[in-house]
Amino acid sequence: MANHITLMNGTSVPVHSIPSLGIGEFSQWLTDELHNRARVCAFFAGPQENDSQNNRTSRMLYAVLARDAENSLAVAATPAPQAYPAFTPAMPALHLFERELYEETGIEPTGHPWLKPVRFPATPHGPAIGIADFFTVTGEDVHEVAVGPIHAGIIECGHFRFQCQGEVVMHLEISLGYHHRGIEKALQGGPTKRTLPFMETLAGDTTIGHSWAYSTIIEALAHLPVAPRGQALRAVALELERLANHTGDLGALAGDIGYLPTSAFCGRLRGDFLNITALLCGNRFGRNLVCPGGTAVAADAALCRTMVERLHLAAKDVEGAANLMWRTGSVLSRMMGIGTVPEKAARDLGLVGPAARASGLPCDARSTHPLPGMRGHDLHTHTLQAGDVFARATMRHKEIQESVAFITRMLQSLPEGEVYSHPTPGCSNTPPLAPHTLAVALVEGWRGEVCHVAMTGAQGNFARYKVMDPSFHNWIGLAMALRGQQISDFPLCNKSFNLSYCGHDL
Amino acid sequence: MLQTIAERLRQQYRTVPYPSAHPVLSERFMGRPHINAHTCTANAGCTACMEVCPTQALALQEGTLGLDMGRCTFCGKCAKACPQSALTFTKEYRLASSTRQGLWVFPSPEPADAPVPSQVQPFDHPMLPSLRRSCRLREVSAAGCNACEADCNVLGTIVFDLPRFGIDYVASPRHADGLLITGPLPRNMQLATQKCYTAVTPPKLVMAVGACAISGGLFSGLEAEGEGAPAHLTVNLFIPGCPPHPYTILDGMLRFLGKQVP
Incomplete structure (x- = not known):
C-alpha cells in the first residue's frame, strides 16, 4: 500500500482512503517529501473520534503537501500520539504548525525549539495574551525594543520584540494572537449561513482568495460543477485584489522611504482598483461576489468593457508611479541589499507567494495547481534571486503587469452562459456535502498560497475546517529578513511582506 | 526632478470635489x-x-x-x-448615527428614495469649536479584518484628503482627541484598547466604525468574546457597514463635528 494518497487541487478523497502510517513512518515520509519534492501546505489534527468500545477518544494527524513539479497534492495521516519527537528540527517549515497543534490539542512535539503560544485562545490554563517566554539576548550594549500590540499607523495589532546591539537587530520575535476571533472553531459543524461571510472576513484584504478557496471546497465536497463564466469572473476578481494590494504596498514602501510622489499616486490608484471590484459586486473588497457554484453577480459585455477601460487608465498611472521610484537612486539604495532572505532559508521555512518568488522559489499555485477549469489560463511566474526588499518590491510591479494583461484577456473572452451552476443563486443554502471526505483547495492570493482543508463527518457537515492564510507561512520570513539589519529597516521589510494579522490569528 | 513634475502633471489633481458635490458611487453599491x-x-x-x-x-x-x-x-x-x-x-451612503438606536431601520410608508433625516447630532461638548478646527484620532484595529482599516486609511490619501477637514490620524493616544475603533474587540484586544483609551486626552471621543466595532457583527457570540466597542466604552459615533464606504465614514465624521456636508 502506498504511504500517501495524491489528489489534485480542488478535489476530494474519502477519509478512509488516506493511508495511516506509524509515527516513525510518517516522519520518514514527511522528511523524504519535504527534502526532495514537496512543500507543506497544512499539518493539523483531525476531528476527535469517539471510540466507544475502548471508552476513549482518538484523533489523527494529517499532512497535506504540494508537489509543485507534478501539479499534485499528497496526503497522509498518523494516529495522534500524546507526544512525539518534533519534526521542526529537521523540517523548519513545520515550526508554526507544530506550535499550533500543541496549543490546540496538547499533543506535544517534544524537542521543538520554540513551543510558544500562537494565538492565545481561551483555554482554562492557557496564558493571557502577551504572556510568553520571550527570547532575550544579554550582554554589553544589548537592548530590547518592544513594539505593539497597537502600532503607530492604521494597521492590525501584534507584538514585536527586537533584540538589538546598537542599531543592529540580532533577532526579531513576533508574537501574535491579538486578532484571534475564534473563526476556525466556529466553522466546525457548518456550513451555516455565517460560513461564507466568515470566509470573506478571514482576512478582509483577501476576500476573494478565501471565498474562492471555500467555494472550491464546497464544489469538491458536493460534486457541484462550477459555471465557467463564474470561474473566469472569480479569476478576474482575484487579480483585481492583487492589483489593489500590490499597488498599495508599492505606495506604502515609497512612503516609508519618504519618497512621496509614488506614495501619493499609489494611495489613489489602490482605490481605483478597489472601485473596479465595486463595479462588479458593489463592494470595494469583493464581498458577496464569490459563492459555491460560481459568482453571485453577473457581468454583461458593457460592464466588462467599462472594467477594462478603467483598468487600463489605472494601470498606466501605476506604471508612471512605479517607474518614478525605479529611476530614483536614493530610493533604490534604500531597498537594495536590505532585508535579504536567501533562497535556502525561504525554502526551508516554507515561504510562499511573492516573498518566496523574490527569493528564487517558483511557487505559484495559479501555475502549478490550477483550479478546475483554470488550466491553460496560468500566468507567467516571475522569480528573482536577490530576496531583498527591492526584489519583493519589483516582484509586485511585475505581478501588477501580469495581472493587468490577464484581466484584459479574461474580460475580453469570458465564457458564455450563467455565472453560477447552483440552483439557488447567491447560494443561500448549501448543497449536501459528501460524508467522511477530505477536500483541499489552494488559491494563489496576493500574499501567496491560501490553503483550505475541510473534513466532513457522518452527516456531511464540517468536522474540521483548516485555514492557512499565506501569512501563516511567511511571518517567520519577516523575522529572518530583519536579522543583521538596522532597526530602522523594519518598516521597509514589514511593508515588503505586508502580512495579515487576522489571517494568521483567525 | 523634471520627470517627477511631468508625472505629477500627467496624473493631474485628483482630490474629489466632495463636499461641494455628491460622491459618485458604484451602480451596485448597497446603502441604507x-x-x-x-x-x-x-x-x-x-x-x-x-x-x-x-x-x-x-x-x-x-x-x-x-x-x-x-x-x-x-x-x-x-x-x-x-x-x-x-x-x-x-x-x-449617509448612515452614521450618534446613538445605537438610530441605526435601526423600521418599515416606512415613504418611497425608498425619500430623504431620511440624519441620525448624527453635532458633538454636544464645549470643545466642539476647537474640534471643528482640529480633531485628532487614534485608530485602534481591535481585531478588524483590515477592510474597515483600509477604508479609514484611504481617507488620508489625496483622493479624500482628510486633513483639509481638520481631521488627522495620529500615532500616539496622547496626541489624540479620541479613538476610532474597528473590529469586534475580542478578549485578546481588550486590555490594549483600554490602556490606549486611558492615554487619550479629553474629550476622549469614541467612534465605532463597522458592524464588528458596533456590535461584534459576524463575530458576536463566538468564544473569543468580540462583542464590539459599546460593551467596553461609551461610543459617541456609530458608522455602520462591512466595511462602511469611505464616504459613509467621512460623512459621519463631518456631521459629528458640525461641518457642512452634501
Missing part, C-alpha cells in the same frame, strides 16, 4: 436598507428575511420588523429572500 411598510408581511408571520440573515440583524420588535444596521453586513441576502420585494437596499 428600506423596508416598505405597505408590502412587508413580517407582522403577519413572514420570516423569510430573518432566516437568511447571517448576523441576526433583522428582528421583530413589538410585532414590527426592524433592521439593525449596527449588525448588518449589507450582504443583501434578505432583499433577495423577501417574497414581497419589500426590503431593498438604496444608494443612500
